[in-house]
Amino acid sequence: MKFRLGIIGTGGMGSGHLRNIMNRLTDDIQITALCDIEPEHMLRHKHYFTENEVKFFENSNDLIHSGLVDGVLIATPHYDHPTISIEAFKAGLHVFCEKPAGVYTKKVREMNEAAKKAGTTFQVNFVMRATAPFIKIKELIDAGEIGTPRRLTWIITNWYRTQNYYNAGGWRATWGGEGGGTLLNQNPHQLDLVQWFVGIPKRVRGFCYFGKRRDVEIEDEATIYMEYENGLTATYITCVSEFPGTNRLEIAGNKGKIVWENDKITLWRSNITEEEFNATTDTAAGPIPMEVEEFEIKADIDLCQAKMVKNWVDAARYGTPLISPGFEGINSLSISNAAYLSTWTDDWVELPIDEDKFLEELNKRIETSTFVKKDVTDKVVDASSTYTKS
Amino acid sequence: MKFRLGIIGTGGMGSGHLRNIMNRLTDDIQITALCDIEPEHMLRHKHYFTENEVKFFENSNDLIHSGLVDGVLIATPHYDHPTISIEAFKAGLHVFCEKPAGVYTKKVREMNEAAKKAGTTFQVNFVMRATAPFIKIKELIDAGEIGTPRRLTWIITNWYRTQNYYNAGGWRATWGGEGGGTLLNQNPHQLDLVQWFVGIPKRVRGFCYFGKRRDVEIEDEATIYMEYENGLTATYITCVSEFPGTNRLEIAGNKGKIVWENDKITLWRSNITEEEFNATTDTAAGPIPMEVEEFEIKADIDLCQAKMVKNWVDAARYGTPLISPGFEGINSLSISNAAYLSTWTDDWVELPIDEDKFLEELNKRIETSTFVKKDVTDKVVDASSTYTKS
Numbered sequence: 001m002k003f004r005l006g007i008i009g010t011g012g013m014g015s016g017h018l019r020n021i022m023n024r025l026t027d028d029i030q031i032t033a034l035c036d037i038e039p040e041h042m043l044r045h046k047h048y049f050t051e052n053e054v055k056f057f058e059n060s061n062d063l064i065h066s067g068l069v070d071g072v073l074i075a076t077p078h079y080d081h082p083t084i085s086i087e088a089f090k091a092g093l094h095v096f097c098e099k100p101a102g103v104y105t106k107k108v109r110e111m112n113e114a115a116k117k118a119g120t121t122f123q124v125n126f127v128m129r130a131t132a133p134f135i136k137i138k139e140l141i142d143a144g145e146i147g148t149p150r151r152l153t154w155i156i157t158n159w160y161r162t163q164n165y166y167n168a169g170g171w172r173a174t175w176g177g178e179g180g181g182t183l184l185n186q187n188p189h190q191l192d193l194v195q196w197f198v199g200i201p202k203r204v205r206g207f208c209y210f211g212k213r214r215d216v217e218i219e220d221e222a223t224i225y226m227e228y229e230n231g232l233t234a235t236y237i238t239c240v241s242e243f244p245g246t247n248r249l250e251i252a253g254n255k256g257k258i259v260w261e262n263d264k265i266t267l268w269r270s271n272i273t274e275e276e277f278n279a280t281t282d283t284a285a286g287p288i289p290m291e292v293e294e295f296e297i298k299a300d301i302d303l304c305q306a307k308m309v310k311n312w313v314d315a316a317r318y319g320t321p322l323i324s325p326g327f328e329g330i331n332s333l334s335i336s337n338a339a340y341l342s343t344w345t346d347d348w349v350e351l352p353i354d355e356d357k358f359l360e361e362l363n364k365r366i367e368t369s370t371f372v373k374k375d376v377t378d379k380v381v382d383a384s385s386t387y388t389k390s
Numbered sequence: 391m392k393f394r395l396g397i398i399g400t401g402g403m404g405s406g407h408l409r410n411i412m413n414r415l416t417d418d419i420q421i422t423a424l425c426d427i428e429p430e431h432m433l434r435h436k437h438y439f440t441e442n443e444v445k446f447f448e449n450s451n452d453l454i455h456s457g458l459v460d461g462v463l464i465a466t467p468h469y470d471h472p473t474i475s476i477e478a479f480k481a482g483l484h485v486f487c488e489k490p491a492g493v494y495t496k497k498v499r500e501m502n503e504a505a506k507k508a509g510t511t512f513q514v515n516f517v518m519r520a521t522a523p524f525i526k527i528k529e530l531i532d533a534g535e536i537g538t539p540r541r542l543t544w545i546i547t548n549w550y551r552t553q554n555y556y557n558a559g560g561w562r563a564t565w566g567g568e569g570g571g572t573l574l575n576q577n578p579h580q581l582d583l584v585q586w587f588v589g590i591p592k593r594v595r596g597f598c599y600f601g602k603r604r605d606v607e608i609e610d611e612a613t614i615y616m617e618y619e620n621g622l623t624a625t626y627i628t629c630v631s632e633f634p635g636t637n638r639l640e641i642a643g644n645k646g647k648i649v650w651e652n653d654k655i656t657l658w659r660s661n662i663t664e665e666e667f668n669a670t671t672d673t674a675a676g677p678i679p680m681e682v683e684e685f686e687i688k689a690d691i692d693l694c695q696a697k698m699v700k701n702w703v704d705a706a707r708y709g710t711p712l713i714s715p716g717f718e719g720i721n722s723l724s725i726s727n728a729a730y731l732s733t734w735t736d737d738w739v740e741l742p743i744d745e746d747k748f749l750e751e752l753n754k755r756i757e758t759s760t761f762v763k764k765d766v767t768d769k770v771v772d773a774s775s776t777y778t779k780s
Contacts, residue, residue: 150631150632151547151627151629151632153545153627153636155543155640157541157642160675160676160677160678161674161675162667162668162671162673162674162675162676163668163669164671164672164673164674165674165675168674205595205597207595207615207617207623209623212621213621213664213665213668214668221623223615223623223625225597225613225615227597231602231603233597233599233611233613235613235625235627237541237543237625239541241540241664241668242540242541242642242647242664243660243664243667243676243677243678243680244647244658244677244678244680245642246543246640246642246647246649250545250636252547252632252635252636257632257634257636259636268634270633274603274631274632274633275603277552277633278552278553278603278604278631279553281552281554282554283552283554284551284552284554284555284558285550285551285552285555286550286552286633287550287633287634288550288633288634290633290634346738348736
């Protein structure tokens with residue numbers, strides 16, 4: 001028997017998942033229900049189904065309680081991720097939720113509690129974890145190839161987005177509609193990888209710029225500086241208005257270094273730790289003997305999107321370990337929430353963050369918003385191809 | 391007639407200059423006097439001279455007022471750079487001073503005033519400005535090839551220095567002796583290039599770590615975040631305990647991008663600005679049409695060291711424009727002073743910095759220092775080769 005899936009939100013990412021599932025995963029999964037508050041979004045996908053195969057809903061609760069689905073895939077605007085997930089967990093459904101897990105961690109914590117109570121299978125779609133280059137990097141770190149990580153630097157300024165992108169769709173680019181900018185929309189992937197590779201920082205200093213080079217309310221540029229309990233320091237630099245941007249990750253440890261860029265991982269590794277070398281050397285400046293190895297590995301995001309859904313269904317049916325357990329969605333959100341709060345308060349923010357304070361500050365911005373979107377278009381703009389490049 | 395030169399400080403950099411001058415520049419320059427508080431430093435170079443050619447001094451004032459020199463090359467510990475320079479300017483001499491210009495900007499401002507009053511030729515040895523790759527980058531920026539710079543990122547973590555390096559020589563690695571750590575010793579070169587390329591920031595947030603992975607009093611790791619009046623943001627990341635480090639510079643503008651690493655400059659350039667593209671595009675995420683060009687250019691630091699001295703002598707004699715006018719030495723020092731002050735006060739520091747406050751904070755650290763150097767050796771450790779790699 002196939003896994004009966006309902007998709008809630010069939011616009012951008014939802015329609016991508018739908019195509020992927022229909023084209024690649026039909027042996028395992030049967031889409032039995034679709035939901036969108038804009039009925040014409042669903043109708044676009046009609047050629048995939050006969051009328052009696054799939055039921056269309058305009059209200060997510062109706063889909064959740066229809067008895068037609070074993071699990072739901074949620075690809076709505078960010079604010080709705082936790083509320084719809086919670087409803088689905090209450091109904092005993094499995095949940096596959098798009099990133100980010102939500103807009104603020106207080107709500108995502110409720111979502112995690114609901115998931116725990118339900119005991120069903122919960123995945124947040126951090127698809128980058130399923131891609132070959134990042135699997136390899138995770139393996140190298142976990143195998144101790146670079147020793148204890150001491151520095152992480154990620155320059156990811158190739159999330160180029162135009163004003164046209166922000167004008168399309170009323171919910172984007174406002175505190176009330178989207179709840180954040182590029183840290184919440186494009187960068188959750190990389191922020192999740194940061195915490196997957198080296199854990200959660202103990203404190204964060206954020207430098208976010210709101211509406212700097214786009215006519216938006218939220219941040220279009222950000223640098224995040226992070227300190228970790230074990231001495232690791234990390235810098236994360238992102239931007240939507242730079243072309244051609246850079247996408248380069250460096251993780252330096254006490255036994256070597258990983259650099260990833262342009263589909264290539266370069267690994268330097270030593271047999272001894274920097275501490276051991278430093279304690280015994282007569283030299284002023286090394287060198288520490290190192291081996292270098294290169295791995296050319298491309299990511300296929302489309303394939304991996306299907307892999308993420310398949311993995312979730314397999315986890316629900318056979319107990320396969322999840323690639324991106326939903327409970328971990330709060331981690332990357334903690335970092336971006338901390339970066340906002342740090343910018344707003346112009347100070348360090350300790351983690352775990354003061355969730356009430358964050359929500360209060362966010363609500364302040366929603367309530368006092370005077371931002372009026374100009375030239376809002378209803379057309380769907382396609383930036384999905386930019387998710388596939390490395 | 392040759393330019394009569396006195397060298398003050400004949401240990402590390404001073405002895406390098408001496409060798410360079412004797413080997414490459416003997417047609418233009420005659421070394422007539424040497425000065426070192428450790429007489430045996432000078433004696434090492436005795437094979438270059440006959441006794442009556444060069445006079446040896448133990449006190450810099452005696453050399454300055456000897457009537458034997460037209461100019462002095464100063465390569466003493468940092469604190470003495472401005473004080474000796476000021477004395478030389480008062481005597482009407484030309485001054486070639488090693489970097490950094492000094493330890494704190496208040497004193498360097500006095501040095502600059504003395505230089506102005508003297509009207510003699512004043513160069514600070516920011517030798518990187520004489521190297522082919524950085525000349526090229528400066529030309530590209532000044533020619534508008536990348537438009538207005540918006541982001542600068544420099545990861546320069548390949549200033550590896552061992553405990554052995556810090557143990558050699560009593561003046562290193564303390565607030566009282568050296569006045570700072572890697573930002574004051576190794577990084578002035580790159581901090582100078584930052585301000586040469588994109589100017590001086592309006593405010594700085596420093597994250598310096600003092601004695602983090604070396605038994606020293608000063609910083610062995612630092613990240614500096616900088617904001618500029620025109621919206622440019624810059625991140626500078628350095629460290630002495632990472633191996634193999636990275637040395638990569640990125641400057642992104644509104645018409646293109648420069649990346650420099652491993653003796654290669656990559657230039658992306660567009661015919662239109664990002665603002666123009668953004669205002670007119672129907673796309674969500676570009677691309678902006680770009681040309682890419684690569685330049686393989688190596689730096690020869692040793693040759694350039696000679697070039698810097700020659701340029702200074704030519705400037706003094708024939709009015710040749712200086713490569714690194716001494717008055718500009720205060721700029722990079724402003725950035726490192728600001729980074730310290732920001733770390734000490736755990737807050738932003740506006741530029742120009744509050745020079746009295748900085749000095750007060752520095753003196754506090756000197757006065758309350760309880761740091762005792764262990765295993766101090768007198769041997770000269772040679773890290774000069776690390777200045778030649780890119």
